[in-house]
Amino acid sequence: MTFDPYASATETTEGRVYSVTGGDWSDLSTEIGATKEERVVVNMGPQHPSTHGVLRLILELEGETVTEARCGIGYLHTGIEKNTEYRTWTQGVTYVTRMDYLAPIFNETAYCMSVEKLLDIHEQIPERAQVIRVMMMELNRISSHMVCFGTGGLELGAITPMFFAFRERETVLDIFEEVSGLRMNMAYIRPGGVAQDVPQESVSRIREACKEMRKNFKDNETLLVGNSIWMKRTKDIGYLDLAGCMTLGITGPILRAAGMPWDLRKSQPYSGYENYNFDVITADTADAYGRFLVRMGELEQSLRIIEQCCDNLEKLAGAPVMVADKKIAWPSQMSVGPDGMGNSLEHIRKIMGESMEALIHHFKIVTEGFRVPAGQAYAAVESPRGETGVHTVSDGGTRPYRVHFREPSFNNLQATAAMCEGGMIADVIASVASIDPVMGGVDR
Amino acid sequence: MTHDDGMFGVQGTGDTSGFGGLAKTGASTGSSERPYGSYFDELTDDLERAYPQFSEAIEAVVVYRGELTLHVKREKLEEVARNLRDNPKLQFEMCLGVSGVHYPDQVGRELHMVYPLLSMTHNRRVRLEVSVPDADPHIPSLVEVWAGNNWHEREAFDMFGIIFDGHLGLTRILMPDDWVGHPQRKDYPLGGIPIEFQGATFPAPSERRSYQ
Numbered sequence: 001m002t003f004d005p006y007a008s009a010t011e012t013t014e015g016r017v018y019s020v021t022g023g024d025w026s027d028l029s030t031e032i033g034a035t036k037e038e039r040v041v042v043n044m045g046p047q048h049p050s051t052h053g054v055l056r057l058i059l060e061l062e063g064e065t066v067t068e069a070r071c072g073i074g075y076l077h078t079g080i081e082k083n084t085e086y087r088t089w090t091q092g093v094t095y096v097t098r099m100d101y102l103a104p105i106f107n108e109t110a111y112c113m114s115v116e117k118l119l120d121i122h123e124q125i126p127e128r129a130q131v132i133r134v135m136m137m138e139l140n141r142i143s144s145h146m147v148c149f150g151t152g153g154l155e156l157g158a159i160t161p162m163f164f165a166f167r168e169r170e171t172v173l174d175i176f177e178e179v180s181g182l183r184m185n186m187a188y189i190r191p192g193g194v195a196q197d198v199p200q201e202s203v204s205r206i207r208e209a210c211k212e213m214r215k216n217f218k219d220n221e222t223l224l225v226g227n228s229i230w231m232k233r234t235k236d237i238g239y240l241d242l243a244g245c246m247t248l249g250i251t252g253p254i255l256r257a258a259g260m261p262w263d264l265r266k267s268q269p270y271s272g273y274e275n276y277n278f279d280v281i282t283a284d285t286a287d288a289y290g291r292f293l294v295r296m297g298e299l300e301q302s303l304r305i306i307e308q309c310c311d312n313l314e315k316l317a318g319a320p321v322m323v324a325d326k327k328i329a330w331p332s333q334m335s336v337g338p339d340g341m342g343n344s345l346e347h348i349r350k351i352m353g354e355s356m357e358a359l360i361h362h363f364k365i366v367t368e369g370f371r372v373p374a375g376q377a378y379a380a381v382e383s384p385r386g387e388t389g390v391h392t393v394s395d396g397g398t399r400p401y402r403v404h405f406r407e408p409s410f411n412n413l414q415a416t417a418a419m420c421e422g423g424m425i426a427d428v429i430a431s432v433a434s435i436d437p438v439m440g441g442v443d444r
Numbered sequence: 445m446t447h448d449d450g451m452f453g454v455q456g457t458g459d460t461s462g463f464g465g466l467a468k469t470g471a472s473t474g475s476s477e478r479p480y481g482s483y484f485d486e487l488t489d490d491l492e493r494a495y496p497q498f499s500e501a502i503e504a505v506v507v508y509r510g511e512l513t514l515h516v517k518r519e520k521l522e523e524v525a526r527n528l529r530d531n532p533k534l535q536f537e538m539c540l541g542v543s544g545v546h547y548p549d550q551v552g553r554e555l556h557m558v559y560p561l562l563s564m565t566h567n568r569r570v571r572l573e574v575s576v577p578d579a580d581p582h583i584p585s586l587v588e589v590w591a592g593n594n595w596h597e598r599e600a601f602d603m604f605g606i607i608f609d610g611h612l613g614l615t616r617i618l619m620p621d622d623w624v625g626h627p628q629r630k631d632y633p634l635g636g637i638p639i640e641f642q643g644a645t646f647p648a649p650s651e652r653r654s655y656q
Contacts, residue, residue, distance in 0.1 A: 018498050074618040079634075082627055086634050246537050249592030260564070267567050375508050378560050378571065380540075391543040391558060402628075404543035406560070411541060414595050443618055 003042030038062055042425075046075045051153065052432055057416070059425065066428060069420040071413055076443035084403045088114055088369030090330070092400055094187040096390075099405055100441030101145050101184060105140040105379055107441075108189035109133055111403070113190040113270060113379035114392040118372045121323055127312075128319040129193035135206070135309035136179070136188065137271075137381070138302040142213065143172040145295045146382040149220055152292070152433035156233045171209050177297045178202050181341035193322035196334040197343065203313050210303050210310075217299055225296065234288040238419040241286050248418065249411050250285035252386025253298070254435065257283040257290035264382035271381075277304050288434035295384075295436075325376035330372050331362040331412045369398040385409050409441040456582035475504040483568055484512045487534065494500045494531040495524065502504070513571045518583050520575055528561060536561040536570065542597055544604040554578040555604055559586070559593075576606070585611040603628035640650045 015037065020028060032040070045056040056072035080099055084092040096111045097104040116122040150165030173183040179198050180188040188195050224230045240250070242258040255262055265273040265281040281297035283290035322329040332347035351359040374396035380389040386408030393402040412435050419431040460640040479485050484507055491514075492498040501520030506513040516524050528536040540560040548554055553575035561570050574583055574644035586593045597608045598617040608614055616623060625632050634647050 012576065074620070077618040079627060082634060110479075117511075120509065187638060247591040249540060251536050251538075262564055267564075376513075376545075376558070378511060378569070387540065387562075389540050389560060391560065393545050402543075402545045404558075406541045406543070411592060412598075414592060431511050 002184050016231050016403040022368065027382070033322065037318070039067075044428075046072070052155065052437055055413075055432070055439055055442075057428065057432070059420075061288070061425060064415050064425050066420050066423055066425055069417050069428060071416050073410075073413065073439070073442050076439045078444070080444045081403050081405065084400050086399065088398055089372055089400060090369055092403060093190055094185075096403070096405065097187050097387065098440065099183045099444050100383065100388070100407060100409060100438045102144045102162060103383050103385070103388075103441075104138055104185050105133075105136045105189060106381055106388050107405070109137060109186065109271065110379055110381045110383075110388045110390045110405075111392070112189050112191045113381065114377045114390040115372060117377035118371075118375055118392060118394050119328065120373070121192065121328065124213060125193055125324050126320045126323065127272070128197075129321040129323075130178075131309050131312040131316060132198055132321060133189055133271045134273065134276070135198075135313070136176075136194075137304055138276065138305045138309070139175060139206075140170050141298055141302045141384050142157070144388070146172075148295060148384070148433075149224070149292075149437040152436070153224070153230075155429050155433050156230070158224070158230065161220050161223055164223070168213055168216055172211060175202070175209060178205070178336075180220065181336040184196055190322070192319070192328045192330075195330070196336070197321045198313060199392055200313075200317055204309050207310050210306055212305055214300070217296075221296060224292070231289060233427075233430050234292060234434070235285070236289075237423065237427045238289050238291075239286055240287040240415055240419050244415070244418055248415050250415055252382070252384070252408050252412070253291050253294040254415070256281060257294045258286040259277065259284040259288045264380060264387060268380070270379075276308050278302075278304050284400055290436045291436075302356065327365070331358070331365055370400050371396060372400075380396060380406075383408055385438070385441070386412060404424050405441075406444060407441040407444065409435075409437040409439070410444075413437045413442055474506075477597050480505070480507045480512065481564075482510065482512075485605045487512065487568065488514075490531065490533040491524075491527060491656060494534065495527040497523070502656070511569070511571060513573050515573045518574050518576055522584045522586065522589065524572065525559075525586050528572075533566075534563065535565040536568075538562040538564065539586065539593055542593060542600045544600045544606060544628065545603060548578075548630050550575070552577050552598070555581055555606060557583055557600060557606060569650040581606045582653055583607070585614075587611055602626065605629065634648050 019029060019033065022032040040061045042059045042061055043056065044059060046054040054075040056075065058070045059066050059073060060068035080095050084095050087095065093108050093111060096107045099107050113122065116125065146165040146169040150162040150169070153159070153161035176186060177183045179202060180186040180195065206347055240254065240258065242260055244250070245255045245258050245260070251262065259282055261280045261282050261333060264270070265278075266280055278301040281294050281301060283293050334341050335344040351362050372394040374394050376391065376393045378389060378391050380387050387406065389406035391404040391406065395401040415435060416432060419435070420428045423431070480488070488505060495501070497520065500534045501517055501524055502514050503517060504515040506515065514524070516573050528534050538561065540562055543560075545556045545558065546554060547556060554577060556573055556575045561572065561573040563569070576583055583606055585597055587597065588610065594611075595617060597611055598614060600606050601608060602616045602619050603626055615621065619627065637648055
C-alpha cells in the first residue's frame with residue numbers, strides 16, 4: 001500500500017491504529033479484515049456530521065455491537081462561567097444566553113431568576129414581564145424541539161423532517177427578531193423584568209403564527225409518527241428506565257418518556273406557570289421513540305400556553321415590564337431600531353438635554369451596575385432538555401462572585417453509555433439524537 | 445502560578461468601573477435560628493431522627509432567600525447523603541450536580557462544594573455545602589450515592605482542583621488533559637494564555653496592555 005497521509009496505519013502499544021479521514025475504504029477493509037482481532041475501538045467525532053455537534057464518541061466494538069461507549073467533551077468550552085465574574089450582573093445575561101444556544105431564553109430566565117432571588121425582588125417582577133417571559137420560553141421550546149426533530153431525523157437519514165422543522169423554527173425566530181431585535185442570543189430577559197415591551201401589534205401576529213404552526217406541525221407528525229422506518233430506527237433503542245434516569249440525574253423529555261410526569265412548570269411553578277392550562281406529556285416506553293413522542297406532544301402544549309399568554313398580554317396592555325425600583329431597572333426605555341435594540345431617542349434627549357441627575361444615574365447603573373446582597377441562590381427552570389439550574393453566589397459587589405449552570409445537556413449526556421452499550425453501532429446515533437444534547441450547553 | 449494583575453491590569457476586586465470600594469466580603473456562614481419556616485424545620489427534624497450524629501456532622505443550618513443549606517463536615521458527607529437519599533421521609537433521589545466556589549479569603553476553608561438535592565417524591569429541595577482547605581483539597585466522592593455526579597465531580601476537579609476520593613475516573617473533562625491550573629479558581633486570571641496563530645504569537649489578554 002502506498003503511503004496515504006489521510007489514511008495511514010501506525011503501531012502503538014494498544015494495537016494497530018488506523019486513521020481514516022478520507023482515501024479508499026476498500027484498502028482499509030482489506031487491511032482490517034486480515035487481522036484476527038474482532039474488537040475494534042472507533043473514535044467518532046468530534047467533527048462528525050452525526051454526533052449532534054462537536055461531540056466525540058469513543059466506541060469499543062465487537063463486530064457491529066457496541067461493548068463500551070464513552071464521550072469526549074470540552075471541544076466547545078469557552079469559559080462562560082468564568083467570564084461572568086468579570087462583568088456586571090446585567091451583562092451576565094449576554095454571556096449565559098450563549099450557553100445552550102438553542103434555548104437562550106431559558107438560560108437567561110434561569111439566570112435572572114437566581115439574581116432576583118438574591119436581590120429579594122422575585123415577587124416584585126411585574127405581571128406583564130412574567131407573561132412575556134413565559135411566552136418567549138414556550139416559543140423557544142418550540143424552536144428548540146424543532147432542531148431536535150430536524151437534526152435528529154437528518155442523522156438517521158430522514159431529510160424531509162428537517163425542511164419542515166426549520167420552517168417552523170424560522171417562524172419562531174422571526175417573532176424573536178420582532179420582539180427583541182435578535183434571532184438568537186437575545187439577552188432579552190434581564191434581572192428585574194425584560195429588556196423592552198412586546199409591541200402590541202405583534203400579539204396578533206403571534207396568534208396567527210400559532211395557528212399556522214399548529215397546522216404545520218401535522219406535516220412532521222404524519223411523516224414520522226407511526227412511520228415504519230422511523231419506528232424501526234427508534235423503537236426500543238436507547239432504552240433508559242426510570243431507575244436509570246433517577247440515579248443519573250436525568251430530567252426533561254427523557255425522564256417523562258420513562259413515565260415520570262415531572263415538569264418543573266407544574267411541580268415547582270415559576271414566572272406564573274401555575275396560572276396556565278397545559279398538560280405534562282409522558283410516555284412509558286423509555287426509548288428514543290417515546291422521547292420523540294413526548295417532544296411532539298409538548299409542541300401543542302406550548303402553543304396552548306402561548307395563546308393564553310397572548311390573551312394576558314392584551315389584558316395587560318401598557319403595564320410595566322421592568323421592576324419599579326430605579327436602582328435596579330435599566331434606566332432607559334429600550335427600543336428596536338433598524339440596527340437592533342438600543343436606548344430610545346426619547347431617553348437620550350432627556351438625559352442629554354434636561355436632567356443632569358438622570359444622566360449621572362444612567363451612567364452609574366450602566367457602567368457600574370447594581371449591587372447584589374451577599375449570599376447564594378439556586379433557581380431552576382424546565383428547559384427543553386430538562387432542569388436548567390443556576391447557582392449564583394454574590395459577595396455583595398456589582399459583579400457575580402460565581403455563576404454555575406447545571407446544564408441538562410451536560411448531565412443527560414452521561415446516559416450515553418447506559419443507552420448505547422450492548423446495542424448496534426447504528427443505534428448510537430439514534431440514542432444520542434434522542435438525548436438531544438447541545439454542545440454549547442454541555443461545554444459552556 | 446505567577447502573579448497576574450488580571451484583565452486590563454486591574455488589581456484587587458477587579459472593579460473596572462472606577463468607583464472603588466464596591467466589593468464586600470463574603471456572607472458569613474453563621475447558623476440560622478429556629479424556626480426556619482417552610483418545610484425546613486420538618487426536614488431537619490427528620491434528618492436528625494434518621495441520623496443520630498446530626499449535630500456532629502452538620503456545622504451550620506442556613507436559611508437564606510427561601511432556601512435551606514446544610515453545611516456538612518466532609519468526613520460525614522457520604523453518610524449524610526445516604527441518609528438523605530434513603531430515608532423514606534427525606535428521599536432526595538436526585539443530586540443536581542456539583543458547583544464549586546473558591547473563597548481565597550476564608551483561610552482554612554477556601555474551597556466550597558455545593559450539592560443541590562431534589563426530592564421528587566416530596567417536591568422539596570435542600571442544598572449541601574462542604575468546605576475544605578486549599579492545602580488539603582480532598583472530598584469524598586458521591587458517585588456511589590448518585591451516579592449522575594460522575595461528570596459533575598470531574599468538572600469540579602477540572603475547574604477547582606478538588607480531589608474526589610473514591611471517584612473511579614477523576615480526569616479533566618472540559619479542559620485538555622495536559623492543561624496546567626484550574627481555571628475557576630480566583631487566583632487564575634481570565635484569559636491567561638497566549639493566543640497562537642500560525643507564525644506569530646499574541647500575548648495573553650491580561651498581559652497586552654495595562655490601563656493604570
